[in-house]
Amino acid sequence: MSETALKSSAAAGTAPAMLSVENLHAWYAESKVLHGINFDVREGELLTLIGRNGAGKTTTLRAIMGILQKRTGSIRINGDELIGKRTFEIARKGIAYCPEERAIFSSLSVRENLLLPPVLKPGGLTEEEVFEIFPNLLRRASSQGTKLSGGEQQMLALARILRTGSRLLLLDEPSEGLAPVVVKEIGEMILKIKARGYTVLLVEQNLRFARKVADRHVVIENGEVADILTAEEVERAPERIQSYLGV
Amino acid sequence: MTVQLLAGQLLLGLINGSFYALLSMGLAIIFGLMNVVNFAHGAQYMIGAFTAWFLLTNFGVPYWAALVIAPLIVAALAMIMERLLLRPLSNLDHLYGLLATYAIALIVEGLVRQRYGATGIPYDSPIKGGVHLGFMFLPWYRLWVVLFSVVTCVGTWFLIEKTRLGAYLRAANEMPQIVESFGINVPKMITLTYGFGAGLAALSGVLAAPIYQVSPSMGSNVMIVVFAIVVIGGMGSISGAIITGYLLGIVEGLTKIVYPEGANMVVFVFMAAALMWRPDGMMKSN
Numbered sequence: 001m002s003e004t005a006l007k008s009s010a011a012a013g014t015a016p017a018m019l020s021v022e023n024l025h026a027w028y029a030e031s032k033v034l035h036g037i038n039f040d041v042r043e044g045e046l047l048t049l050i051g052r053n054g055a056g057k058t059t060t061l062r063a064i065m066g067i068l069q070k071r072t073g074s075i076r077i078n079g080d081e082l083i084g085k086r087t088f089e090i091a092r093k094g095i096a097y098c099p100e101e102r103a104i105f106s107s108l109s110v111r112e113n114l115l116l117p118p119v120l121k122p123g124g125l126t127e128e129e130v131f132e133i134f135p136n137l138l139r140r141a142s143s144q145g146t147k148l149s150g151g152e153q154q155m156l157a158l159a160r161i162l163r164t165g166s167r168l169l170l171l172d173e174p175s176e177g178l179a180p181v182v183v184k185e186i187g188e189m190i191l192k193i194k195a196r197g198y199t200v201l202l203v204e205q206n207l208r209f210a211r212k213v214a215d216r217h218v219v220i221e222n223g224e225v226a227d228i229l230t231a232e233e234v235e236r237a238p239e240r241i242q243s244y245l246g247v
Numbered sequence: 248m249t250v251q252l253l254a255g256q257l258l259l260g261l262i263n264g265s266f267y268a269l270l271s272m273g274l275a276i277i278f279g280l281m282n283v284v285n286f287a288h289g290a291q292y293m294i295g296a297f298t299a300w301f302l303l304t305n306f307g308v309p310y311w312a313a314l315v316i317a318p319l320i321v322a323a324l325a326m327i328m329e330r331l332l333l334r335p336l337s338n339l340d341h342l343y344g345l346l347a348t349y350a351i352a353l354i355v356e357g358l359v360r361q362r363y364g365a366t367g368i369p370y371d372s373p374i375k376g377g378v379h380l381g382f383m384f385l386p387w388y389r390l391w392v393v394l395f396s397v398v399t400c401v402g403t404w405f406l407i408e409k410t411r412l413g414a415y416l417r418a419a420n421e422m423p424q425i426v427e428s429f430g431i432n433v434p435k436m437i438t439l440t441y442g443f444g445a446g447l448a449a450l451s452g453v454l455a456a457p458i459y460q461v462s463p464s465m466g467s468n469v470m471i472v473v474f475a476i477v478v479i480g481g482m483g484s485i486s487g488a489i490i491t492g493y494l495l496g497i498v499e500g501l502t503k504i505v506y507p508e509g510a511n512m513v514v515f516v517f518m519a520a521a522l523m524w525r526p527d528g529m530m531k532s533n
Contacts, residue, residue, distance in 0.1 A: 065428055067424050067428065086427070086432075086434075087424065087427040087428050088427045088428075088429075088430050088431055088432045088433065091427070091428050091429060091430035092430045096428075096429075097425075097428040099425065099428075103422050103425040105417070105418045105421050105422065106421065107417045107418070107420075107421060108414060108417065108418060112414055115411075116414055116415070116418055116426075116429065117429035117430070118429065118430060118431065120429075120430045161429075164429065164430065
């Protein structure tokens with residue numbers, strides 16, 4: 001796969017904001033984790049939240065999704081405010097979430113896991129379309145979900161949310177704990193998803209992986225946005241982002 | 248031991264087992280999704296029976312209508328209870344839910360005893376007559392209870408294990424936040440599940456009214472056995488609760504032949520054995 005082919009369409013740069021996060025503060029119980037996060041995700045764009053462990057990347061996704069309820073500021077999807085809404089209401093606005101731990105249900109088979117999320121919006125992928133993107137899953141359709149390898153579980157977790165019809169996908173470290181060859185495969189899947197017009201907000205620590213798929217990078221440090229860089233800026237001067245990550 | 252005696256006790260055990268299965272299934276459903284040990288289950292069973300009796304004596308509502316109306320009333324009350332009492336406790340240790348439901352059980356039982364007294368109130372059987380089987384006389388009503396219980400248990404098992412709704416329930420039991428992130432209103436699903444479990448208890452109460460009479464203590468008398476059955480079957484296991492309910496009803500009946508004094512404790516012997524050798528239960532929970 002060429003580097004150029006891996007990049008997104010230029011259209012993402014001019015597209016309107018699908019998700020706007022403004023002055024987002026969030027807490028775990030009494031402990032404040034986010035201190036005024038600001039960024040936009042444009043329609044059709046793949047934006048990464050990148051930063052060191054504990055910087056607040058996963059917390060940002062959980063706050064957007066309403067899993068972390070104690071939050072202030074503003075989070076809007078296509079202009080609709082999400083602060084104060086419950087997780088299921090946020091999902092119905094067209095946001096799908098794939099957590100870091102993959103969250104495959106052990107009591108369900110691969111097919112049951114795949115078919116579990118209801119179709120919330122028109123345009124969700126059919127079972128056949130999902131198996132076209134993730135052919136491995138078809139072979140293991142009747143296996144118990146948690147019996148799959150780490151890579152297959154990640155594919156299942158990704159595939160599952162494509163069925164809902166949501167156009168904004170929040171992906172939390174899909175490369176985490178996977179062998180390099182599987183990471184490459186997951187990267188290709190994500191690009192296929194993006195090519196279908198999905199907007200993706202991706203949390204990553206793996207800069208190599210993030211550089212291959214992203215249009216822009218939002219660097220998070222200590223619960224704040226430290227920098228926002230386009231893919232081109234990172235290509236020209238990778239040291240700018242590397243300095244934040246300590247690599 | 249005669250064949251007549253054996254067959255008779257088997258049949259009586261099966262009738263008791265029908266109630267055990269229905270009640271323990273409701274408990275297992277509630278525990279499976281909510282992790283709440285619903286000590287109010289016995290009170291909900293008793294209120295089901297009292298509602299049927301109240302509807303009949305005050306409004307002339309027959310048994311067959313009460314079989315639908317009483318569970319709906321109890322389910323509605325249970326859903327209010329879930330919203331007001333259990334939901335605020337849902338993030339705390341399971342013990343708080345247990346204590347809260349136990350308090351409700353004691354309050355409800357006390358209020359009913361105060362209003363209607365402690366003695367049993369008869370409720371006429373809606374199906375008269377029976378059949379001589381040679382070894383015993385089987386009233387038609389008891390046969391109806393066994394059949395109705397089997398159909399309800401199998402239907403509920405099918406709903407939970409084989410349908411999309413059941414898959415939501417099982418998944419929400421594992422990771423409620425993830426199920427909610429799929430756009431499913433999990434809090435509402437929990438409320439409805441609690442109402443459904445309580446409705447099953449009330450349904451058992453209406454079924455029991457013509458057999459055991461209607462009394463304030465009818466729930467607390469049977470609940471301790473039902474809890475033991477849920478433990479033996481595997482906490483939260485629907486099929487475990489159903490199978491163990493019928494089996495232990497029969498075991499209890501057979502113990503009456505060989506060691507009548509032990510019939511009341513045989514279930515607890517099994518529970519102790521299960522906790523020692525198979526603490527996850529006969530059929531491990533999903």
